[in-house]
Amino acid sequence: MDKQISYTTINHLARKKLGLSMHEYTLADLIYNLANNPRSEYPGWCYASKIFMADTLDLSEQSIHQLLNRLINKRVLQKHPDTKHLKVTFDWYSRVVIVDTKQSLARLKKVESSTKESLVGGTKQSLVNKDIYNKGNNNIYKPSNKFTSLKDIGEKEILEIAENYRVPVSFVRVQLESLKNYCEAKGRRYKNYKAALRNFVLSSRKDWNGDNRISKPTPPEEKDYTISSEERAKARKRMGEFRTKLGKQLEIPK
Secondary structure, three states: OOOOOOOOOOOHHHHHHHOOOHHHHHHHHHHHHHHOOOOOOOOOOEOOOHHHHHHHHOOOHHHHHHHHHHHHHOOOEEEOOOOOOEEEOHHHHHHHHHHHHHHHHHHHHHHHHHHHHHOOOOOOHHHHHHHHHHOOOOOOOOOOOOOOOHHHOOHHHHHHHHHHOOOOHHHHHHHHHHHHHHHHHHOOOOOOHHHHHHHHHHHHHOOEEOOEEOOOOOOOOOOOOOOOHHHHHHHHHHHHHHHHHHHHHHOOOO
């Protein structure tokens, strides 16, 4: 699943008809896009964690929990009874997705019409020039997904690893910085730096408990209660003085 959601297009007319706030609409749109990713392990359902949603939308986990409950009550989202995965209802699909598709088709037809008009009057020569410029340069850019450099690891990979291993994005960024420092200090090189980052996260996740690291409890310091002979003599002297003073106070006058 592609974990990086770059932006949200808000249909305010549909949002108002559904009675949604800006945050509710944005969260529902995020769930719709994640659920309809063709590479999803559960097609049609969003199984992203609340931590991932909160980090993506810059909200707290508590806010995400409250927003999800409101969207379910408004019949915009539905939850799978067994897996607890989420997806949008037909109310959302009919008011947002179908409307947006119709508007996109209308804009596309308008663009196609204007493009055909621009080709009239000798502008077809630009297509010939395009072929001339591209001739023999088909291999100018070849995207690489081998992650042979730390620079190949971007926000998309960080979000993906955070979601797969159920850890905060900030935790993955710390592990990426640790990986960079380790490579610089040891002169270590990896064939696949994304795989190396996954190993760093996996090995460090064992010591991770939510937002805090697990640490062994520190045993209490053992105090030395041994009394020296001088302190013992002083204590006896004070006790004798106390008894003498107490005896005088309790003495019955004649």
